[in-house]
Amino acid sequence: MADLNDLTRLSASELATKLSSGEVSSVEATQAHLDRIAAVDDKVHAFLHVSADALANAKRIDERRAAGESLGELAGVPVAVKDVLCTIDMPTTAGSKILEGWVPPYDATPVAKLRAAGLIPLGKTNMDEFAMGSSTEHSAYGPTHNPWDLDRIPGGSGGGSAAAVSAFEAPLALGSDTGGSIRQPASVTGSVGVKPTYGGVSRYGAIALASSLDQVGPVSRTVLDSALLHDVIGGWDPRDSTSLNEQWPSFAAAARAGAAAESLKGLRVGVIKQLDSPGFQAGVSQRFHEALQLLTDFGAEIVEVDAPHFEYAVEAYYLILPAEASSNLAKFDSVRFGLRVTPEGGGTVEDVMAATREAGFGDEVKRRIILGTYALSAGYYDAYYGSAQKVRTLIQRDFAAAFEKADVLVSPSAPTTAFKLGEKLEDPMAMYLNDVTTIPANLAGIPGMGLPMGLAPEDGLPTGFQIMAPARGDARLYEVGATLERLLEQQWGHTLPSQAPSLG
Amino acid sequence: MTDTNPGAITSEVVSHLASLARIALTTDEIEKLTGELGAIVNSVAKVSEVATDDVPATSHPIPLSNVFRADVPGVTLTTEQALAGAPEHDGSRFAVSAILGEEQ
Numbered sequence: 001m002a003d004l005n006d007l008t009r010l011s012a013s014e015l016a017t018k019l020s021s022g023e024v025s026s027v028e029a030t031q032a033h034l035d036r037i038a039a040v041d042d043k044v045h046a047f048l049h050v051s052a053d054a055l056a057n058a059k060r061i062d063e064r065r066a067a068g069e070s071l072g073e074l075a076g077v078p079v080a081v082k083d084v085l086c087t088i089d090m091p092t093t094a095g096s097k098i099l100e101g102w103v104p105p106y107d108a109t110p111v112a113k114l115r116a117a118g119l120i121p122l123g124k125t126n127m128d129e130f131a132m133g134s135s136t137e138h139s140a141y142g143p144t145h146n147p148w149d150l151d152r153i154p155g156g157s158g159g160g161s162a163a164a165v166s167a168f169e170a171p172l173a174l175g176s177d178t179g180g181s182i183r184q185p186a187s188v189t190g191s192v193g194v195k196p197t198y199g200g201v202s203r204y205g206a207i208a209l210a211s212s213l214d215q216v217g218p219v220s221r222t223v224l225d226s227a228l229l230h231d232v233i234g235g236w237d238p239r240d241s242t243s244l245n246e247q248w249p250s251f252a253a254a255a256r257a258g259a260a261a262e263s264l265k266g267l268r269v270g271v272i273k274q275l276d277s278p279g280f281q282a283g284v285s286q287r288f289h290e291a292l293q294l295l296t297d298f299g300a301e302i303v304e305v306d307a308p309h310f311e312y313a314v315e316a317y318y319l320i321l322p323a324e325a326s327s328n329l330a331k332f333d334s335v336r337f338g339l340r341v342t343p344e345g346g347g348t349v350e351d352v353m354a355a356t357r358e359a360g361f362g363d364e365v366k367r368r369i370i371l372g373t374y375a376l377s378a379g380y381y382d383a384y385y386g387s388a389q390k391v392r393t394l395i396q397r398d399f400a401a402a403f404e405k406a407d408v409l410v411s412p413s414a415p416t417t418a419f420k421l422g423e424k425l426e427d428p429m430a431m432y433l434n435d436v437t438t439i440p441a442n443l444a445g446i447p448g449m450g451l452p453m454g455l456a457p458e459d460g461l462p463t464g465f466q467i468m469a470p471a472r473g474d475a476r477l478y479e480v481g482a483t484l485e486r487l488l489e490q491q492w493g494h495t496l497p498s499q500a501p502s503l504g
Numbered sequence: 505m506t507d508t509n510p511g512a513i514t515s516e517v518v519s520h521l522a523s524l525a526r527i528a529l530t531t532d533e534i535e536k537l538t539g540e541l542g543a544i545v546n547s548v549a550k551v552s553e554v555a556t557d558d559v560p561a562t563s564h565p566i567p568l569s570n571v572f573r574a575d576v577p578g579v580t581l582t583t584e585q586a587l588a589g590a591p592e593h594d595g596s597r598f599a600v601s602a603i604l605g606e607e608q
Contacts, residue, residue, distance in 0.1 A: 102589050103588075103589070104589070105581050105585035105586065105588055105589070106581070106585075197566070198565045198566050199566050199568075212563060212564055212565060213565075238573060241568075241571040242564075242566075242568065242571075244566065244568075309554060312550060312551055312553070312554055315547060315548040315549075315550045315551050316548075316551050318544065318547075318548050319548050319551060326525060330526075333526075334591060334600075335590070335591075335598050335600055336586075336589065336590055336598060337589035337590060337591075338589065338591070339591070340591035340592065342601070343528070346601060347601065347605075348601060348602050348603065348604065348605045349600040349601050349602065349603050350526065351528075351601075352600070352601055353526045354523075354526045354527055354528035355528050357525075357526055357527045357528070358527050358528040358529060358530075361527065363533075366527055366529065366533070366537070367537060367540060367541070367544075369525050369527065370518060370521045370522060370525060370527070370537060370541060371541055371544060371545070373521045373524050373525045374513070374517070374521055374541070374545070377521070377524075383549075383552055384548070384549070384551070386555070386561060387551040387552045387555030388548075388551050388555075389561035389562055389563055390551075390554070390555035390556075390559040390560070390561050390562075391551050391554060391555060392561070392562040392565075393559050393560055393561065393562040394554060394559060396562060396565075428540055428543075428544060429543060429544060429547055442565075443565070444565055445565025445566045446565075471565075471566055
C-alpha cells in the first residue's frame with residue numbers, strides 16, 4: 001500500500017510547496033525517488049541510466065535555499081530526462097546501440113534550463129530507438145513495461161518517461177513528440193503529456209528524428225505540473241533557428257485559472273469527426289463521450305467538425321518522417337561519435353560506415369532509413385515526398401477551418417488502451433496506425449495535450465483525452481485541461497495515477 | 505522492376521537503397537525489407553490521391569524567414585571536446601581508414 005507520507009506520491013507542485021516551506025529537503029525528495037527507482041525499475045525498466053550526481057545536486061539546492069537565495073518554483077524537484085536529449089554528465093543513446101556509452105560535450109537547451117531552474121535530473125529514460133516507435137519495443141536496450149500491467153507496452157517512443165511518472169519514479173519528465181511520442185504514452189499510462197507548439201521549446205541538443213515535426217515537451221501526473229515544467233523549458237533559443245522568438249504567457253497561471261474555473265460557458269469544443277471513429281476501442285470511445293458530457297454539463301458547447309484530409313495524415317507522416325530521418329541519421333557515420341565496426345579484412349571508410357550502421361541500427365531504424373531513401377530518390381520524390389508535403393497543406397487547411405468553429409479540438413489521445421508487448425511488433429503498418437489521433441497536430445505544428453479520462457471498462461486500463469489548440473495557443477490547453485482534470489477527479493473522488501498498481 | 509509497375513520494391517531496389525544509405529544489410533534483411541517496404545509503400549502511396557497540382561507543398565509547419573545571427577564568433581566546442589566521443593583520433597583530427605579503395 002502506498003504510504004501517504006511517501007514523497008513520491010506527491011505532485012511536483014505539492015512537492016515544490018513542501019520544499020519552499022522547508023518541510024522537506026531536496027535531498028530527501030531525491031532520495032525517495034532514487035529508492036523508488038531501486039525498488040521498482042527492475043520490473044518497469046523506465047530508466048537507461050540513473051544519475052550518480054542527483055543527491056549532490058540536491059544538496060547544493062538545499063544549501064542555496066538555506067542561504068536565502070531566491071529559487072525557481074520547481075527548484076529541488078527531481079525530473080527524468082528522455083534519452084533523446086543530450087546531457088553533459090550522463091550517457092545519451094537515444095535508445096540506440098550506435099550511441100552506447102556516448103557522453104555528449106554539451107547539454108540540450110531544455111536540460112540546461114532544468115538545471116538553471118534548480119531541478120534535479122534523476123536519469124535518462126528509455127525510448128524506441130531514435131524515437132521510432134509507439135511501444136518502446138524498438139529500444140536497443142529492451143522494452144519498458146507499463147506500470148498498470150507489466151505485460152503491456154507503455155506507449156512510445158517516450159514510454160520510459162511516461163512509465164517513470166506513472167510508476168512514481170519521478171514526478172516530472174521530459175519527452176519529445178514527433179508523431180505522438182509524448183501524448184500516446186501519456187494515454188496508455190494514465191499520465192499527462194504536452195506537445196507544445198512547434199518552435200515553442202528549443203530543440204538544440206535533442207537528437208533529431210524529423211526536424212519539421214519534432215518538439216520537446218513536459219510529462220507529468222497533473223496538468224499543473226506539466227504547465228510548471230513547460231514554463232521552465234519553453235522560450236526562444238538563438239541556437240535553434242526554428243525556435244519562435246516571442247513571449248509566452250505563464251502556462252502555470254493558465255492551469256491554475258482552469259482549475260478554478262466556475263463554468264466553461266462560451267467555450268466551443270470541436271469534436272473531430274474523423275478522430276471519433278467507430279473503429280476505436282469501445283471503452284475508449286465510451287470514456288471520451290462521458291468526458292464530453294462532463295464538459296457540456298459545465299457549460300461548454302460541443303460542435304462537430306470535419307477534417308476530411310486527416311484520413312491521409314498517417315500516410316503523409318510515414319513519408320515525411322522517414323525522408324527527414326534518413327537525412328538526420330546520416331551523421332551516424334562511425335567517424336565523429338559512437339560505434340565503429342571495421343569489416344573483416346578492413347575496408348574503406350565507406351565500408352566501415354556501412355558495417356557500423358548495419359551493426360548499430362535496429363530493424364525499425366533500418367526500415368525507415370531505407371523507406372526515406374526511397375521516398376527521396378530521383379523519380380519518386382514528387383510522387384511521395386512532394387505529395388506528402390501537399391497533404392500537409394491540406395491538413396493545415398482542415399485545422400484552420402475547424403478552428404473557425406471551435407476554440408479547442410478534442411479526440412481520444414489513442415485509439416486503444418495499452419496493447420500486449422509483442423502484439424504488433426511484426427506488423428509495421430498496424431503499429432503506425434496507433435498514431436492516427438496524434439499525427440495531425442505534428443503535421444500542422446499545433447500544440448496538443450493528453451490527459452487521463454478514466455479506465456476502459458473492458459480491461460481496466462487508462463484511456464487518454466486529447467486537446468488541441470491553434471499554433472501559439474498552448475495556454476488554452478492548460479486552461480481547458482485543468483478544468484477537465486478537476487471535473488473528472490471530482491467525479492472519481494481521486495486522481496487517476498493514484499489507482500495504478502503499487503508495484504512495491 | 506517491371507514496366508507495369510515502375511515503382512515496385514524488389515530486392516534489387518532495396519539493395520541499391522541500402523548502398524545509398526550506407527547500411528550493409530544481410531541477404532535475409534534485404535528479403536524481409538522487400539516485403540515490408542512493398543506493403544508500406546502501397547499504403548502510403550494513397551497521398552497522391554489528393555495531392556493535386558493546385559495544392560502548394562508545406563515543408564515547415566510554422567513559417568519563419570531570415571533567421572540570422574550576428575556574424576561574430578560564438579562559443580564553440582574545443583578540439584578536445586569535439587574529439588571526446590570519436591572512435592579514433594590523433595589528438596587534433598578524426599582518424600578514419602582509407603577514403604579510396606584500391607581500384608581508385
